Amino acid sequence: MRPDPIQRIDTAFFWDACERGEFVAQKCEPCNKLWHPPRPMCPDCHSLEKSTAKLSGKGKVMSWVRQVRPASYGFKESPIVILVDLEEGLRMVSNLVGDQPPEIGDKVEVDFEKTVGGKAVPVFKKVGA
Amino acid sequence: MVAASTQACIVGIGQTEFSKASGRSEQQLAMEAILAACQDAGINPADIDGMTTFDLDNTDEVDVMRSLGVKEIKYTARLPQGGAASVSTIVHAKNAVESGLCDVFVIWRAMNERSQYRFGQPHHSMSPDAHSSTFMEWCFPFGAQTPAAWEALSCGPYLDKYGVTSEDLGRIAVTFRQAAATNPAAWFYEKPITLDDHQNSRWIVEPTLRLLDCCQESDGGVALIITRSDRAKDLKQMPVRILGAEYSMLFNHEIISDFYAGDLIRTENSEIVADKLAAKAGIAPKDTDVAMIYDNFTPQILRQLEGFKYCGIGEAKDYVADGHLELDGKTPLSPNGGLMGEGYIHGMNNITEGVRQLRGTAANQIKNAETAFLASGVAGAIIGK
Numbered sequence: 028m029r030p031d032p033i034q035r036i037d038t039a040f041f042w043d044a045c046e047r048g049e050f051v052a053q054k055c056e057p058c059n060k061l062w063h064p065p066r067p068m069c070p071d072c073h074s075l076e077k078s079t080a081k082l083s084g085k086g087k088v089m090s091w092v093r094q095v096r097p098a099s100y101g102f103k104e105s106p107i108v109i110l111v112d113l114e115e116g117l118r119m120v121s122n123l124v125g126d127q128p129p130e131i132g133d134k135v136e137v138d139f140e141k142t143v144g145g146k147a148v149p150v151f152k153k154v155g156a
Numbered sequence: 157m158v159a160a161s162t163q164a165c166i167v168g169i170g171q172t173e174f175s176k177a178s179g180r181s182e183q184q185l186a187m188e189a190i191l192a193a194c195q196d197a198g199i200n201p202a203d204i205d206g207m208t209t210f211d212l213d214n215t216d217e218v219d220v221m222r223s224l225g226v227k228e229i230k231y232t233a234r235l236p237q238g239g240a241a242s243v244s245t246i247v248h249a250k251n252a253v254e255s256g257l258c259d260v261f262v263i264w265r266a267m268n269e270r271s272q273y274r275f276g277q278p279h280h281s282m283s284p285d286a287h288s289s290t291f292m293e294w295c296f297p298f299g300a301q302t303p304a305a306w307e308a309l310s311c312g313p314y315l316d317k318y319g320v321t322s323e324d325l326g327r328i329a330v331t332f333r334q335a336a337a338t339n340p341a342a343w344f345y346e347k348p349i350t351l352d353d354h355q356n357s358r359w360i361v362e363p364t365l366r367l368l369d370c371c372q373e374s375d376g377g378v379a380l381i382i383t384r385s386d387r388a389k390d391l392k393q394m395p396v397r398i399l400g401a402e403y404s405m406l407f408n409h410e411i412i413s414d415f416y417a418g419d420l421i422r423t424e425n426s427e428i429v430a431d432k433l434a435a436k437a438g439i440a441p442k443d444t445d446v447a448m449i450y451d452n453f454t455p456q457i458l459r460q461l462e463g464f465k466y467c468g469i470g471e472a473k474d475y476v477a478d479g480h481l482e483l484d485g486k487t488p489l490s491p492n493g494g495l496m497g498e499g500y501i502h503g504m505n506n507i508t509e510g511v512r513q514l515r516g517t518a519a520n521q522i523k524n525a526e527t528a529f530l531a532s533g534v535a536g537a538i539i540g541k
Contacts, residue, residue: 033293035284064294064416070407089420090312092305095359096367099299100278108300110309110415118416120309122298128363131316148297 028143030101038065040079045147050137052117054080063117084137086113086151088129101143111135111151122150129153164250165388165395166539168197168381169508174343174499177271178375185377186215186266187223193379194224198392199260204381206231206258208248210241210265210502212287220264231257237411238303239452239495242503243535247401249382250537259383265504266377275373275500276302291413304453306413308364311455313420315364317470322366324473325454326354329368329496331481332451336493339519343374344497369454371500378504380511394541396514399527400437401537404428411533412452426463429536437538441529442466446513446522447487448506450532451494460531483520487529491520503532514541 032042044051052061055069056076068075090110099105107123123129124138135151142148158164170192172178172185194201201224207217211234220226231252235241245263252258269275278301282289295301300309314320333349336342349368357367388395404425408417418424434440441447441464449460458472466487467475475481481489492498492509499505510528512518527540 029299030281030297032297033282033284033286033289035289035293038293064290090309090316092300092308092312092364093362094299094302094305095362097277097302100280100301102299106299108298108305108309110312120295120298120300120413120415131312142297150298 028101028103029140029148031142031144031146032148037067041065042146044079045139045149048139048147050082050084050149051079052082052115054078061115061117063119083114085154086111086135088123088131088133088135089118090131091123091129093128109135109151119149124150124152158254161384161386162254163385164253164382164398165385166380166398166511167383167388167391167393167395168193168199169511170194170196170379171501171505171508172377174341174374174376174501174505176375178268182266182268182272183215183219183223185268185375186220186264186379189266189377189379190220190224190262190264193262193381196393197381199381201225202227203260204262205229206252206261208233208235208245208261208263210234210238211236212238213265213267215264215266220262237534239450239503240411240533240535242450242507243401243530243532243537244403246398246507246530246537247403247535249380250398250401253382253384259387261382262379263382263504264377264379265502267502268375269500270373270375276304276370278302291410295413302361303412304361304365304370307453307455308361310412310414310420311364311459314459315455317421318473320455320458320473322355323351324476325369326351327476328454328457329354331476331489332494332497335483335491335520336497339493339498341519342493342498343372344493364455365453371452371495374499374501376499376501376505378501378508380507394515396511396539396541399439399538399540400433401535402429402432402436403535405534422469423459423463423533425534426460426531426536427465429534430464433536433538439527439538440465441531441536441538442487444487444527444529444538445525446491446510446528447481447489448510448528448530449489450503450506451490451496452500456533457489460533464529464531464536483522488522491518491522506530510539514539
């Protein structure tokens, strides 16, 4: 089954939100900018004051791969990995649900899947599928 | 430009054999390679006073000093970013000796990445304080767990935009293997491949990388000795001058898992390095006689050819198909067979080959090679006679 996410102090908020079925990004409180991957400090204003912002969960596929050999560790079958360009201008590595490869530019929306230890990660489905 | 008397020169090169099972420790491989480089140069290892390697290297400075009898080091640095560190070592070596901080500087990289651990395989777990965990956290639970997977995902937009086919990538692999076939030091000596072999090789990462698009996990050690030209002239070998060595890493980029910044089409850091080199070395990468370009996976060659301005954006597949990288082409590519054909000592064996080409002692010697370009994505160097 899918491995648990590696969790760190600066990123636990993201994975915790996934467990609640919420898809979020780090938001800088003073300047309102969103950042992914999360980081301890806002690179624009250098504030350490952070909150989270809910994301629309909509994006487009920028790239896809499937790890054939060696197969993806922990998975029954290697999943389709996608690089998603999110509506909010952030990018994220994730999965496309199912075994049909996407076309680059396909519209996708977020869903969640459980991991082996009961955590959750965001995955994506084709819009309309 | 530095004064001729203080210019950094590569004066010694050393390497072990490249294999799949060295049968000895990584530390011993490091010592053997460093000693060979010292002997090649005619330098007493006790005179080494500065050193660098990759942050991923498992041999400590203390180990090197303890085995080789190094009396005192005045400077050491560990370089990040995997194989991108390979040409970065030259940037540090140049600065260390030209500043006068060090007189005899050693670079090494030694690894049993096939027999002792598997560099290309997924980690089965990663702790939050592990090396690179801040990058891998965002890949690992999605099944993108190998260098090949990260590379293919990062190159996807480029390959898609310019319609680069598996055959286009295959031609690069064929070029490397053709050179390796006539290099007795290469793991794939006397084993050339055809485009059909490439096309029939199994998928490693769909839809981009077949087995023959990938470098091979290898065991071995490589070392270089750098000093200033005033000292170099009294040594055994013709000094190979470091005409320029530059580095550029840009905001929000990663190395192989480079997903979060830029358009994933252009490689702006390489463009910056190419421009700085042309200005400081007085010669552009494309005008050198030999191209030693880091080849962990075939798409890297296309993106670096464009980044280092051998051709325009999107033109690299045609540049390859037109034969410019063949041994008798405009800029022969890695006449040792590259990392794919000779061995993957994390890029360092491409640097020693660049030196041999200028000395005139390479297995596949390019006639009248006066200058060579060394590249590993974020770093580039031009060396000359």
